[in-house]
Amino acid sequence: MEPEQGVTAEPIDANPLRWLYSIFARFVARFWGVIIILGAWQAWVLISGYNAIVLPPPLSVLHQVATNLGLFAFAGLQTLAVAIIGTVIGMLLGSVAAILAWYSRLFSGLLTPLALIFTAVPAVALVPVIARLLGYDIRTVIAIVAVISFFPSFVFTGSGLRALPPGSADLFRVNGASTWMQLRYLALPAAVPHWMVALRLGAASAVLSAIIAEFAMGTSGLGSVFSEARDSFDMTRALGASLVATIISVIGFLLAISAERIVRDRWD
Amino acid sequence: MSVASIQPTAPEPIIGTAGIPAINLDRVGKNFRLDARREVKAVSDVSMNVGKGAFVAILGPSGCGKSTILRMIASLDEPTKGTLSVLGTTPADCAANHRMGIAFQDHALLPWLTIFDNVALPYRLAHLKADPGRVAQLIDLVGLAGFEKARPKQLSGGMRQRAAIARALLLNPDVLLLDEPFGALDAVTRRQMNVELQRIWSEQRTTTLLVTHSVDEAVFLADRVIVMSGRPGHIIREVAIPFERPRHPDVMRTVEFHHLVNELTEALHPTEGTGAP
Structure with a gap:
């Protein structure tokens, strides 16, 4: 099987490759269990002799990504941007809703069931509804990511606003x-570590939900690369898109974890 | 040390003439609802006065309602019966005008702020411009100079309580409320903190109500000790403490001190060691 020669060797190719490799090395150190599975997969494909439409081996998936860096980088950045914008919007809305619920029991009674209903509906079922409302483009993808990150932000910010240091609520009341x-000065700062948990959960699922929406819409990003490749039976490319999505997800998750650790260190 | 007087803006003088005590309770009662049918009487028929500039301690076993009394004075609970006034007005008014300072057994320092910012917090809550000099002075007064930039988790339990007391004194409160402020400390640190608090109080002479279950602490610190008994909480004894101020820790070794401690301990546990019914 020959990889496509669409976007190839530019002079700066060595550096991103090395960069990718160093990320891959860190990935190996942390996720050696995954590597074992990949190794078993490679061995299985070699032994069984399945062709690439049925099951491409992981090494040719890697090769596919390495030789089409431009395509995957563009789609990946598109997906990443959509995931970040959607997460920011979703977390802002979730936090504002949590603050409203903190402020008044009326809002709390109104917003909590709404948030529950929204999170109970599968994202795939939301896509056509939101697309009808916002249009068949990137805005719908952003909206899906926002809807999915809204709930953890709403729940964790809500509990954070009430997780006050012992005695501090009384202190504030006596001080008028x-x-x-x-x-x-009390509820919002107290909510920050909880908010970081929501960010971690959001970061882990944001890329996934962006890809689901992109896949359903077929307009942009890794999701549409996957969907187009699958339609033309290019499973190597489809899995390449999955690989890039996984890498972005894991990096985002690790960044969120270290951000959370820094914040916890200061707060607790 | 003279501490600059920074009074929060008060629209009218709340402290009236000498005739009005700083804290007045008239037949105050407090019931807590357990569920739809049952109520528990936490405090019943408590009347007491705390004069301006006095240091009064409420002494009693846990569950005797002494903290409930302090919480009502602090505007944190409403009395069910009777009337209660602070500085001639309602506790809620006093709180809204930032006239009360409070310290609890929980230091209630905010973990995300430095010690300096924690002590300066009442300025923010009272919409007052922070006076860094005053904050530094109070941190020095409670013996925390050099720890301004530390975070609460970096300090020992005793140091956190010192910071909490500095914060309570920041706005020169007209009433200082202390609810077992040293209750979570070990005996040695607690005694040391009592000596410190006595020194600080002798400099400030802020009207103070201390709630404690330690007889030594009450006798060493207060001008007057009110002894309470529980179920429902009521006053069983009032004792004036005659020692001069400022009090030296040696006072705790005098015969008179021990006599008072024995008398109050006896009042707390009337049948203990006597064999009487």
Whole structure:
């Protein structure tokens, strides 16, 4: 099987390759269990002699990505950007909703069931509805990511706003703090570590939900690369898109974990 | 040390003439609802006065309602019966005007702020411009100079309580409320903190109500000790403490001190060691 020669060897090719390799090396160190599975997969394909449409070996998937870096980098960045924008919007909306629920029991009674219903509906079922509302383009993908990251943000910010240091709520009342002061100087700072947990959960699922939406829409990003490749039976390319998505997801998750650790260190 | 007087903006003088005590309770009762049918009487028929500039301790076993009394004075709970006034007005008014300082057994320091910012917090809550000099002075007064930039988790339990007391004193409160502030400390640190608090108080002379279950602490610190008994909480004894101020820790070794401690311990546990019914 020959990889396509679409976007190839530019002079700067060595550096991104090395960069990719170093990320891959770190990946190996952390996820050696995954590597064993990949090794078994490679061995299985070699022994069974399945062709690439049935099951491409992992090495040719890697080769596919390495020789089509431009395509995968463009699609990957598109997906990443959509995932980040969607997560930011979803977390902002979730936090604002949590603050409203903290402020008034009326909002709490209104928003909590709504948030539950939204999260219970599968993302794939939401795509056509949101696409009808926003249009068949990138806005719908962003909206899907936002909807999915909304719920953890709403739940964790909500519990964080109430996880106050012992005695601090009484202290604020005796010191004549207004509701705004309690929010600004007590509840919001107390919610920050919880908010970081929501960010970690959001970061892990944001790329996935972006790809699901892109796959359903077929307009942009890794999801549409996957969908087009699958339609032309190019499973190597389809799995290449999955590989890039996995790498982006894992990096995002690791970044969120270290950010959370830094914040916890300061807060606890 | 003279501490600059920074009074929070008060629209009218709340402290009236000498006739009005700083804290006044008139036949105050407090019931807590357990569920739809059952109620528990936490405090019943408590009347007491705390004069301006006095240091009064409420002494009693746990569950005797002494903290409930302090919480009502602090505006954190509403009395079910009777009337309660602080500085001639309601506790809620006093809190809204930032006239009360409080310290609990929980230091209630905010873990994300430095010690300096924690002590300076009441300025923010009272919409007052922070006076860094005043904050530094109070940190020095409670013996925490050099720890301004530390975070609460980096300090020992005793140091955290010192910071909490500095914070309570920041706005020169008209009433200082202390609810077992040293309850979570070991005996040695607690005694040391009592000596420190006595020194600080002798400099400030802020009207203070201390709630404690330690007889030594009450006798060493207070001008007057009110002894309470539980179920429902009521006052069983009031004792004036005659020692001069400032009090030297040696006071705790005098015969008179021990006599008072024995008398109050006896009041707390009337049948203990006597064999009487």
